[in-house]
Structures are given as C-alpha cells and as structure tokens.
Amino acid sequence: MGRAMRDVFGETVSDLADGDPRIVVLDGDLASSTKADIFQERHPQRFFQMGIAEQNMMGVAAGLATMGFKPFISTFVSFAVVRPLDQIRVLIAQPRLPVRITAGYAGLFTGMAGKTHQIVDDIAIMRAMPQLVTVSPADEVEARQVLAVAADHDEGPIYIRLVRDPTQRLFDDDYRFVLGRAVVLRQGSDVTLMSTGTQTPRVMDAAEILEAHGIDAHVLHIPTIKPLDEAAIVTAAERTGLVVTVEEHTVLGGLGGAVAEVLSEHSPQRVRRIGIQDTYGESAPNDALLEKFGLSAPRVAAQVQSMMTLVPA
C-alpha cells in the first residue's frame, strides 16, 4: 500500500505554501479528517476555519480569489460538491475564479460513514459544469503533482478528488502529471481498459490477471476528466476495438459516459462500462465495498473476461 492521499494533501499544500505566500486553506470543520490540520500547524495564519457552512465557504473562497489569494477548499467530496453546488456554479465557475476545490473522501472509502459521505456521481456532476477543470489522481505521487499544478492554475477553478485511505502506489517519483493528458500504462492488443483515480492501480492488477488468462490488455489512465484527452482515448480505442471503462463512480455520466461521448463522435467502438450501477453506497469495510460493487482487481478481470466472450472480436 502507498500513502493516503489525505496525508499527502496536508503535507503538499503546506510545502507549496512555504514557497507561495498567497496560498490559503479554508476548512469546513473537517481538518482532522482531511488532514488540512497539517496546514494549520505549519501555516496557522493562512488557515481559515469556516465552520460547518459550506455554501458560505465557497463564496468566501471566491472573494479571496478576487483579492489575489490562492484558496484551497478542504472538506469531504459530499460537502464540497453537491451541497454548495449552486455557489460553485455562480460564484466560482461562471466568473472563472481560481478556487482550488480539493475534496477528500472521494469514492467509496469514507471510514464506513456510508451513503451520505459517498458521492458516487461527483465526476458526472463536475465535468458537466462549464469552465470547471476536473482531476482524479491515481495515487500519492500523482496527487502531489496535481496539487502543485493546481497551485499555479490561476486561469480558473479546478476540482480535485482525493481519497481518504492508503491506496496502491502506481507511479515512480519521477512521474510527471500533465493537466489534460492521459497516460498509457500498459501496451496491449485485445482490449483497452480506461480508468481514472485510485481505480487505476486495481485495473493494472486486473490486467495482470487477464494476461494469465491469455488476454492482452491495453491500459489508459485518465487523471484529467476535463479537459479530456480525446486524442489519447481515440488512439487507444482504435488499437483494440473493444473499450472497457472502469471507475469507482456511477456508470452514469462519469468516465464511462465521457469516453462513450468521445468515441461515438470520433471513432465508434464498442464501449462497456464497469462501475457502480444506478444505486448508492453503504457502510462497509473498503475491501468489501470493492467486492460488492465489482471494483476489486479479480472482479474487474472477471467482468472483462465475460465481456470478451460475449463480444465477438
């Protein structure tokens, strides 16, 4: 296991703030969970407690951005996306203010908090919002890089989804994240697996399992949901014909939806979507959740195998 993104978040933003006096963090009373508390320890003057009032927090960040600050908002995805959605739309996205919405507790891992704290549709919601950049890093290395890119992203708002618990490490320290660029992680010829966020390391494991079954999988990691790397998606899809998207997110409108949109317009290929169906999450241990929603590496591999037997090559 690699390190938890939340720890990386607290450290990285603090490190960035060492060299950038305009970085400030706004907390919605969850700093001890999101690890924004690390920032408060290191930069107490630049840590603003906003209380349990997320709508106001978005507006305050917008105001600070107009005064030349670089606000990082820290709370859970559920309280950073859906609760203050209209504030994000009107005060941040419409005026294109450079607010960094760095939301913790993305996906299913919420310390068993369950349905209210698991937002299964944040990618769908945020990618549909005009003028909002949306990024879903895969591991601690990429999260660190994404946060650094966000600190210098002054041309508009950016939404970053971070995961609570330790997840598998995917990248070496010399990996370089580029906003808007997808990454080929594995070359293959039978099927293209496309994934985002911390699902990608599990997809890489699934590719290993598939290889043992004689299936040669190509893997494309798509950390930036918007702007989407359409060229990379088309190239990877044309390589194998069959595309399977995998995401720790609903299959409705998320990565799978985005990929299907691109391919149906530019290079029609068969696309199958693995992810959470039209339902909500629940309280359970992380591994149990991945099993239940078909997102563990063995479950992903099994689903891909079954798709390949059903779909003539």
Added chain:
Amino acid sequence: MTKDIQRLREFARRARVEIVKAIDHAKGGHLGGPLSAADLLTALYFQELRIRPDEPDWPDRDRFILSKGHSSIGLYAVMALRGYFPTQELLTFDATDSRLQGHPDMTRLPGLDMSTGSLGMGISAALGIALGAKFDGRAVRAYVMLGDGECQEGEVWEAAHVAQRYQLDNLVAIIDHNKLQQYGWQGATASERLAPYHGTELLDRWSAFGWHVIQIDGHDMAAIVGAFDQAREVQGKPVALLAHTVKGKGVSFMEDRYFWHTRIIKPDEFAQAMHELGEPAEQGSTGSAEPVTAGARP
C-alpha cells in the same frame, strides 16, 4: 440640506429616470427593487466608495457586491452616471451580447466586483474580500447589498456567523428592507402581501448574530451618508445597515405594490413615471445624460 446632499439626491433622481427608461426599452425587467435601492446605490458610488471609474480594477478600491443581483439595472444606472460607461449603453440592458446582463456578470463589465444572481451568495464573497483585505493589512472595505426577502436564504446566516467570528469591521451589509418580495405570503386579501420580515425581526436577527446594526430611512440621503460615516467608526464587528425603503420608490403607482417587482411599462405609465421623476418624456430614449465624474471620497 447641504449642497452635497442636494447633489446626491439629484443623481438618485437621474438614476431612477435611467432605470425606468432602460426597463421600458428592454420591455421588461425588475423595477421595484432597483427603485427602492436607488438612493443607497447613489450614496455608495458618489460618496462612500473609494473607487476610480476610469481605473475600475484599481487594486486598492473598495468593493461593492450587489447580492440582490436582480436589481442590476439600478447598479448599472448609477455606475453609468458615475462614469464607468456611457448612459446610452443602458439601452443595451438584457440585449444579446450586452455587458449589462440581467444579473451582474463580472467577466463582462469592468467595475463589477462579483457575479451574482442566485440569492444569498454575495455576502459570502464580500466576506472573503473583507477577510483578504484584513489579512493583507489593506484599507479596502467590502460593501454588499441584500434584499430583505433575500435574508430568507440560509447562506446569509452562515456568512453572518462567520463574519462575526472574524470581527470583520471592514464589511458592511446594506439591507434594502422594502418590505416586499416577489410574491411572498398573502395577507388579508389577494392583492395584499405580507412583508418578508415584520417589525423588528430583521434588526433582532442581525443583532443576535453579533453585527452592529444601524437603522435608517433608506431614502433620506443625509441619513444614508451619516450611517456610512458611522459604520466606519465601528470596531471589531461587521456592520448591518438596515435601510427601511419603499419598493418602487419615486413612481407613485409602483410604490409598495408587489406586482411591480417585474413588469412591462405601458406608454401612459411611462409618461406618468417620467413626469413624477421630473423628466420630460422622450419615448424610448435615454436622452443625452452625460457621464458624470463627481468629486467623491478621494
């Protein structure tokens, strides 16, 4: 009455004329709220705010946010008279590609300090500005105008609580307490609507949230100017300027009538409104009012 107050009153009168002409020309739009806010907006832009209309993004300017964004034409009229843009441009209000959007859009019109339109939000942005100014040790003050009906939005009270926590005495919330909202609660008869807040309810609420509340007649220019001066002296608390106003103020048949919140003006009504506002009726034209750069606060 001093000469300064007379001058402000004249600008407020002209602002009302421009509001009615622009809404008449656009064949629809909000009237009641802009007219109730006209005196307050005039006092802000011609007296209170440290601004440079010829340098709208001057970093050390005071900020103003119209949280009740549907009163945008009132803000535009005052900004035009103050010299931000020609008054003729007011005729583009609501037109395709206009800088003067139905609700303020800071990406289109220089001089707007925030985009607004969804109620309850402007105060949070003003809070962020006030907080940032304090952090940087700058003399910038943040002003935000809310409607009384707008105070029904929960975000207003989230902001009220946090502003008090940070003791933001560089934040002034002006509440246009015109006692009517778009539709509201019905009174004894179908045409009678109840006020969003009764009696001292708004005063009590802002006071309970730890704000320094100043109550004034929002159409008494001397009182408005005096209240802004008083607000500058307050320390350690944000200031709520509770301005008692009349919706549709200045045009008798629009006053206190909720259905003039938005309405198309008929020709005879337009002539009557111009007459009451002391302006010769020039149908469909804003006349030749020149932008004025007045000697406001340096």
